Ligand code: C2E
């Protein structure tokens with residue numbers, strides 16, 4: 001038993017070293033990926049529930065690996081945030097998404113909204129707003145079509161900065177979506193003061209619809225609250241028709257989820273959701 005214990009200890013140390021190397025090399029690989037342009041964006045449709053019309057697209061970051069797989073953001077965004085690399089990565093995301101939208105616009109004369117996720121590390125940067133302005137100017141993107149998605153917890157963690165930021169974005173004409181709404185035990189006092197154009201009701205509540213009375217109550221209250229704040233609710237993670245029906249019955253205007261369309265590469269998004277929209 002002792003020998004095994006010693007062996008385990010040795011492996012444990014090796015594992016620790018390996019873990020440390022992987023951590024280091026993940027940072028280095030992220031830098032490489034950024035420099036070599038390895039990142040891709042997929043787009044998920046946002047749908048007007050009553051009509052089924054695609055009215056927007058959310059850009060979601062993907063990292064193709066040498067073995068052909070796509071690394072989802074949960075596997076590398078936390079590390080990108082720790083290292084600050086999310087700042088240049090996020091800068092790339094915004095520019096790329098706006099550029100893609102302009103191509104769609106040219107081909108299909110679309111008037112979709114474009115949602116882009118922004119991490120707190122990004123918008124905390126002193127020049128964040130200037131960068132947004134610059135991307136809009138350089139790409140010619142219409143500000144009123146852009147929605148920046150910021151998690152509820154991030155906004156509420158730093159309410160004074162959030163207040164200033166959302167006010168300035170709204171002056172620019174850019175929308176702000178409160179992402180993962182309901183997960184952060186919304187601070188209603190802060191919400192009262194923020195300029196928010198969309199509430200994205202977290203998937204956790206949608207999943208339990210329509211059966212769960214408590215989830216229903218929360219979803220309904222979000223929809224009512226949003227409309228009182230002149231914001232639109234987007235139900236996230238709609239996977240089955242029953243969830244869509246429940247949201248519709250509550251008066252939820254917008255939705256997103258596998259049932260309505262998965263995140264797909266831009267060419268496929270165009271094929272699936274924009275063909276035939278040329279007026
Ligand atoms: P999120 O912003 O809440 O994005 C929605 C996530 O839910 C996406 O996962 C999407 O693929 C997934 N999803 C959509 N519909 C359904 C559904 O019906 N069922 C289920 N089970 N899942 C659904 P994804 O693409 O893996 O992104 C995960 C998170 O990574 C995002 O959550 C967002 O917080 C972050 N992220 C993605 N792209 C970016 C980015 O460009 N910048 C930053 N800062 N964060 C990003």
Ligand code: CA
Pocket residue numbers: 058117149179
């Ligand atoms: Ca989002």
Ligand code: CA
Pocket residue numbers: 158161
């Ligand atoms: Ca601050």
Ligand code: CA
Pocket residue numbers: 179180200202236
């Ligand atoms: Ca979300």
